[in-house]
Amino acid sequence: MTRLAGRSALVVGGGSGIGRAAALAYLGAGARVTVVERSAELAAALRKETDDRVTAVVGDGTTPDVLAAGVASAGGGGGLDHLTCCVGVFDHYASLRQLDTAQLLAAAEETWRLNVLSALLAAHAAWPALRDTGGSITLTLSESAFRPVGGGVLYGSSKWALRGVVQHLAADFAPAVRVNGVAPGGTTDTRFSGLDALGQSARSVADSVGRAERIAAGTLLGTAPTPADHAAAFLHLADPVAARVVTGQVLLVDGGRTPS
Structure with missing residues (x-):
């Protein structure tokens, strides 16, 4: 495919x-x-797997300097056409009933910075380059942006906020740049760190026993998606021909949530 x-x-x-x-x-x-990848090990693995066809900027994707470096690197060969934002943190279903005030303040600030502000910073950094090429942006949401599943109130509300970012940013950047989102449902074979503020940083959603079975049981298709299952949605939105008139939209790719 080309x-x-x-x-x-x-x-x-x-x-x-x-x-x-x-x-x-x-x-x-x-x-x-x-x-842009904060783990030098993961960046090196991706470069090796692709025979160095992927360029990696190692650094924290929530910081302006690193994002600027990523935009400059990506645009150095003739301009930047597309930005995808996938930075995020999970709250492991944390309940406000179980958090004290200090924990809530710290966890909410961390969730907002990683799940929402990171996308705004990336879009801000990429805007001039994308404007020049008539490019596009895809943000990564979650089924939690549509209903109270797949996370707690901190994670879910941050993904609801990203739904607003998609629509408002699509209006803000129009007509030069298209802005859309993909909202995956529960996904296996993925590493998703927890909140430092709640002592969850060593945990990942992939560590949960029986998670694939629970995901599959909650979908109409009876399947537990992998990251690769969501890739076609991202590819569609990045395609300047197939998605030429698509902006301000979120593709929900969750296997069909079983009605509760």
Whole structure:
């Protein structure tokens, strides 16, 4: 497939999970791909797997300097055409009933910074380059942005906020840049760190025993998606022909949530 041939894509948080799957999909469709990844180990693994066809900027994708470096690297070969944001943190279903005030303040600030502000900072950094190419942005949401499943109130509300970001940013950046989102349902084979503020940083959703079975049981298709299952949605939205008139939209890819 060469539907992105000659185009450049930047994936912030592209070293693992859904971000990595999106980056590989863009690469397979002919794009020049750059990822921002805080883990030097994951960045090196991705470069090795792709025979150095993916460029990696190692650093924290929530900081302006690193994001600026990512945009400059991705745009150095003739401009930046697409930005995908995949930075995020999970709250492991934390309940406000069980948090004291100090924990709530710290956890809410961390959740907002990683799940929402990171996307705004990335879009801000990429805007001039994307404006010049008539490019596009895809943000990563969650089924939690539509209903109270797949996380606690901190995580869920941050993803609801990203739904607003998609629609408002689509209006703000129109008509030069398209802005959309993908909202995956529960996904297996992905690493998703917990909140430092709640002592969850060593945990990952992938560590939960029986998680794949629970996900499959809650979907109409009876399946537990992998990151690669979501890649086609990202690829569609990055395609300047297939999604030429698509902006302000969120694709919900959850296997069909079983009615409760």
